[in-house]
Amino acid sequence: MIRIYNSLTKQKEIFTPIEPDKIGLYVCGMTVYDYCHLGHARVMVVFDMVVRYLRSVGFSVNYVRNITDIDDKIIQRANENGEDFHELTARFIQAMHEDSEALGVLAPDQEPRASQSIAEIIAMVQNLLDKDHAYIAESGDVCYAIESFKDYGKLSGKRLEDLRAGERVQIDQSKKDPLDFVLWKQAKPEEPSWESPWGNGRPGWHIECSAMSTHCLGNHFDIHGGGMDLQFPHHENEIAQSEAATDEQFVNVWMHNGFVRINDEKMSKSLGNFFTVREILERYQPEVVRYFMLTSHYRSPLNYSDQELDAAKQALTRLYTALRGFNVSNSELDNEYNQRFHAAMKDDFNTPEAIAVLFDLAKKVNKSQSTELAGQLRQLASILGLLQAEPEDYLHGNTIAAAEIEKQIAERNAARDNRDWATADRIRDQLQEQGISLEDGAQGTIWRKI
């Protein structure tokens, strides 16, 4: 049985799918007006790991990750660039797909876009109006009336009076309650808009996720995920909208991943302290970045630094080194490593513990030189989306001068045959300076990129 920490109940719970062996999972994806940064990468990698694990133990997972392709920031950025917002979002959607693919993130089963879900959104807004959970404000915007939903605050643990007492809540005169939020926003002239019963406009941010998730997965589904910062108000509002509209429980388990930090501060677009995925991938192999993200528990903060990435690279090299020389195919064995790995993963996806098992197994592979165990190492790692490259490919990195390196190795080995250690060491030192490390083994000399 799998235990998952549920943000709604603030405890680990035994996970039971609504339908046996089937899981509906919705994750809030990107707003596409810029490149993905490491924080976005973490969401993608974390839930990719979750999906891979759930599938590996036999669940059929319907994984939905949306794209927010219409909102204020997109409009603003498109205006700044003097381009149509569709062009802008198309470009960054493609960039996002490239980044996620590089990181070994499997494509979600469905990837709905807000701009293509307008009919569902309008239907839900109308439903909320019909049930008096929403009203048309003086501004013409359709707003959700939070006091009409008695459970408001159940996810974030907030009380309405505390929220209202907060000094940072903006007072919008046209809203009945400052905490009410917009479901359908009136379009200003020149802004992208869609026809609706309430005039030309566009959806508010929260409603799109309620509409798309229930459309793809049904009114009541198993798991909803996203970054910690979405817990309030985004996910709180999703619950209010969806449960008011459907009169059913919206989601059983809420999962929220921790932030990527820089110098102990949240990495975010607002703070401007972010690294984009493609910046990092210029300096580190994608698998190193993925490994790095799985070395801490998904709910913990993850502090980014070059030192940490370097350490991750060293660690991953150790695992690949263990696989080197084996002609392995993934093999499933029921032994202590398998049991420990799964015990860790079933306990709220404890990837650090699971990775520790991989290292123990790697040590065993090094000692035993068992092809079967090497295959098991590769098989268990595949559940985390790791170690699936050819070891030589990983260890050689993206070196283009492989032929030249091989030539120098041959020269050096000729010198070694003549016991000309000075020449042999000189060649080795030269290669070392170029970032190439040699290893003389029983089967000859092999090399790797440092």
Place this chain on the structure above:
RNA sequence: GGCUGAAUGGCAGAGUGGUUAUGCAGCGGUUUGCAAAACCGUGUACAUCGGUUCAAUUCCGGUUUCAGCCUCCA
């Protein structure tokens, strides 16, 4: 101010009421022409103050510090 969640060895990061996490780095050794890789060995870590207990880093309470949310944010 309100609500969350953290504080673990040089660094990162799990976990546990009494027994080795794991990785990186360091040190000693085996191996090697020398290295590298690998293997073996090596570290009185658990913020602080009280409480419960035969026993607490682990449970409870206070304190301090940090982070997040309360405004767009993964």
